Amino acid sequence: MHVNLPIVNVPTGQITLRADSSSIKADGVSTVQITSEPIRDRYGFTLLPGILIRVTTTNGTVVQGQYVGADQEGRITFTLRSSAAPGQAVITARSIEGDATGTITINFTP
Structure with a gap:
């Protein structure tokens, strides 16, 4: 007997990104931390730890x-x-599998 189980934990939908600042100094040294909201699969489950997202x-x-x-x-x-x-x-940020994606813009100021 063969049972087809749905593939779960394939990221889908919007990836919402938030930064701790919308602009940083354009000096080649300054940094900003960016964090996503929880990324979910099509069933609403959050991604398992370690699933890779391409940034x-x-x-x-x-x-x-x-x-x-x-x-x-x-x-x-x-x-x-x-x-x-x-x-x-x-x-x-774009999922390797599935269709989850999101963008954010950061300004580099003089």
Whole structure:
């Protein structure tokens, strides 16, 4: 007998990102911490710890690298380091499996 079980814990929907500041100094050293709200699968369950979310930025550097694992509450937390030039960074968090995605913008000021 073969039973098909649904695949659970595949991230879906919006990833809401919040930063501890909307702007930081453009000096190549300053950082901002960004944390998501709990990321959920299609059944409403939070992600299991360690499930990876890909994080990219258009400016600056994600200190942890491009993959960040979910914590015990299904959240991701990472640090963005500014570039040396003023401008904006659009940070995108996207699930490797599933269709969960979210963005946040951080300004780098002179």
